[in-house]
Amino acid sequence: MIRAIAGVTFRALAGRRRTLLVTLLCSLPVLVALLVRASGRATDLDTVTATVVDRLVISTLVPLVALVFGTSALGSELDDGTAVYLLAKPIARWRIVVAKVVVAAGLAVIVTVPAAFASAALLGSGSTWLPHALGYAAGTAIAASLYVMVFLALSLVTSRALAIGLVYVLVWEGILAGLFAGTRTFSIRQYALGVAQAIGGPATTNGPERLEGMTAIALAVAVFAIALVIAIRRLQSFEVGEAD
Amino acid sequence: MTDSAIPGWGTTGAGPARPARPLDPTAAxxxxxxxxxxxxxxxxxxxxxxxxxxxxxxxxxxxxxxxxxxxxxxxxxxxxxxxxxxxxxxxxxxxxxxxxxxxxxxxxxxxxxxxxxxxxxxxxxxxxxxxxxxxxxxxxxxxxxxxxxxxxxxxxxxxxxxxxxxxxxxxxxxxxxxxxxxxxxxxxxxxxxxxxxxxxxxxxxxxxxxxxxxxxxxxxxxxxxxxxxxxxxxxxxxxxxxxxxMTDRPHTFTIRSSDDRRLAAGLVGTAAVYGVELTDGRLSVRTSDFGAFTRALAGVARDARLTLFEVRPTDEDLESVFGYLVQR
Structure with a gap:
């Protein structure tokens, strides 16, 4: 049953145009990394790595990709009415949510993690390239799954999930989290960077001090669980057919 | 989207209290x-x-x-x-x-x-x-x-x-x-x-x-x-x-014929008709019995050797039919 839902979700999400767009987006940081290496002018590679992977991958690419997959996995079906074919079935609603999250988060991880790993590996040097790349890959995987979960829950709470998600990413994480250290406790991006650094990412920081690895993971797990519960509860009492 | 915090369904707190009738467990x-x-x-x-x-x-x-x-x-x-x-x-x-x-x-x-x-x-x-x-x-x-x-x-x-x-x-x-x-x-x-x-x-x-x-x-x-x-x-x-x-409610028809005036005169005497009006060259007829009227109309037209061009119900849209049902 979950497999059937996952299958149709995968086909809906991995449409030709969306896949092409996301793939192009994800190749961008890799291209930038290649250009930096080719130019040979970068002296402080750790700072460059931090800039490309932090800014481009974890802070921009991952939330955008997750926003696309997270808000459309269930949200667009609820909007166009096809969700009825899943809802009007003898299936516990939590199974529908789980199937949707697994597919959407899986897709987001599959497209973003290689981009993070590849660009970090290209920019790395000597013995540090592998731990850097692994750290960023892990941070990216956590960020992608968590963003997808939060945006999917958001799409069940409001029909303007895309706009609100964008504001969260740009305003809260982009501006406020850089100014006030306190906001990092409520920033998916900061969890990801905390994990990345704990595993082996470069210690260079831009913005507030990194969260400690275990704290970051604990916070990420807690936020994921809360978003999951909210999503399931919303879907259990979701009402269809209000517009008569 | 309504607030999902309101628990479940039920009659509690909504509308006047009514003695609940027993439900029929066999009803589909x-x-x-x-x-x-x-x-x-x-x-x-x-x-x-x-x-x-x-x-x-x-x-x-x-x-x-x-x-x-x-x-x-x-x-x-x-x-x-x-x-x-x-x-x-x-x-x-x-x-x-x-x-x-x-x-x-x-x-x-x-x-x-x-x-x-x-x-x-x-x-x-x-x-x-x-x-x-x-x-x-x-x-x-x-x-x-x-x-x-x-x-x-x-x-x-x-x-x-x-x-x-x-x-x-x-x-x-x-x-x-x-x-x-x-x-x-x-x-x-x-x-x-x-x-x-x-x-x-x-x-x-x-x-x-x-x-x-x-x-x-x-x-x-x-x-x-x-x-x-x-x-x-x-x-x-x-x-x-x-x-x-629905059909026995009062109907109004607009009729065009070869001689509306003579048709009007003929219809006035018919039992099913309770109102005939000739304004601006348009004949409108009110009736309370749809079936009897349509039969009578044909008879009157034949006897008076008239040709009917158009017989059109003026209020036959669904809204008015429903409106009538609600008023009853």
Whole structure:
């Protein structure tokens, strides 16, 4: 049953145009990394790595990709009415949510993690390239799954999930989290960077001090669980057919 | 979206307290004092009925609350007051009811990338049927979609898409079938086919409820009818009785003939006619008995050797028919 839902979700999400767009987006940081290496002018590679992977991958690419997959996995079906074919079935609603999250988060991880790993590996040097790349890959995987979960829950709470998600990413994480250290406790991006650094990412920081690895993971797990519960509860009492 | 924090369904705190009648646990579908409002707007107002096997038509003008009612029966919308019960169990928040219900929603969107067969198969798998492939093929054959079954639904015509939706709803052979405006977008031939299919399914003992804003569709298909106007149940029961109520109401006709003045004079003496008016060269006649008037009119015209060019009911639109039923 979950497999059937996952299958149709995968086909809906991995449409030709969306896949092409996301793939192009994800190749961008890799291209930038290649250009930096080719130019040979970068002296402080750790700072460059931090800039490309932090800014481009974890802070921009991952939330955008997750926003696309997270808000459309269930949200667009609820909007166009096809969700009825899943809802009007003898299936516990939590199974529908789980199937949707697994597919959407899986897709987001599959497209973003290689981009993070590849660009970090290209920019790395000597013995540090592998731990850097692994750290960023892990941070990216956590960020992608968590963003997808939060945006999917958001799409069940409001029909303007895309706009609100964008504001969260740009305003809260982009501006406020850089100014006030306190906001990092409520920033998916900061969890990801905390994990990345704990595993082996470069210690260079831009913005507030990194969260400690275990704290970051604990916070990420807690936020994921809360978003999951909210999503399931919303879907259990979701009402269809209000517009008569 | 309404606040989901309000727990469940029920009559508590909504409307005047009423002694709850015992529900009939054997009824396929039962509604008891069901209302639904959105903010201050009442979409469905205090409706009660029991659905029995056979075809029931849910008739009403657009925006009368038909979809809201169907969605409440389908467990997809929480009644603001009252209860909707499927075989003794409340419909809201109970996915188990979908083993008994097949739902054909009005909205057209179906996964466009799936073929008809894949869509039926998806429904069969979601129903956890033991042999989903066989059930899907059977449903596809049932709606006569076999030839197009392996084409993506995105390429289907409106009528084919409708049949694909019905195949999806039939795949688990449900005893209750709910269809929201099923004939929309179908050509006359497809409409006949579909009616025939629904009749066969009703004959096999299923409980079928379909909504329509077209009187003629309901007339041709449903033994029982629920007329809903502005959220209220305006009439319910045997279709012929309601049709008689509708036809025996006062009618006004506009008539053009070779000599309106002589026709008017002839009609004044007729029993079925209680008002004749000739203004601006247009003859309008009021009658209370549709059948008797149409017969009398032909006789008067023949006796006076007149030619009738046009006989047009002036208030025959559905709104006025419904309006009349509500006033009664």
């Amino acid at each position: 579908v039962e509604l008891q004092d069901v209302s639904r409002w959105y903010g201050n707007v009442v979409a469905v107002n205090d409706i009660s009925f029991v659905l029995t096997p056979g075809i029931t038509g849910l008739l009403g003008p657009n925006g009368a609350g038909k979809s809201t009612l169907l969605h409440m029966i389908a467990g997809l919308l929480r009644p603001s007051a009252g209860q909707v019960v499927i075989r003794g169990a409340p419909a809201w928040r109970d996915p188990a009811i979908y083993r008994r219900i097949g739902l054909v929603p009005e909205r057209e969107a179906v996964y466009p990338f799936l073929t008809g067969r894949q869509f039926a198969l998806l429904n069969a798998r979601l129903q956890a049927l033991p042999e989903p492939e066989i059930a899907a093929d059977r449903a596809i054959a049932r709606v006569e979609l076999t030839d197009a079954a392996d084409r993506p639904i995105g390429t289907y015509s409106k009528g084919m898409r409708q049949r694909a939706k019905i195949a999806g709803a039939l795949v688990h052979d449900p005893p209750i079938l709910l269809l929201d405006e099923p004939f929309n977008g179908m050509d006359p031939r497809q409409r006949l086919q579909m009616m025939e299919m629904l009749r066969e399914m009703a004959a096999a003992g299923r409980t079928i409820l379909f909504s329509s804003h077209i009187l003629e569709e309901v007339e041709r298909l449903a033994q029982n009818v629920l007329v809903i106007v502005a959220g209220r149940l305006a009439a319910s029961g045997d279709f012929r009785a309601i049709r008689k109520l």
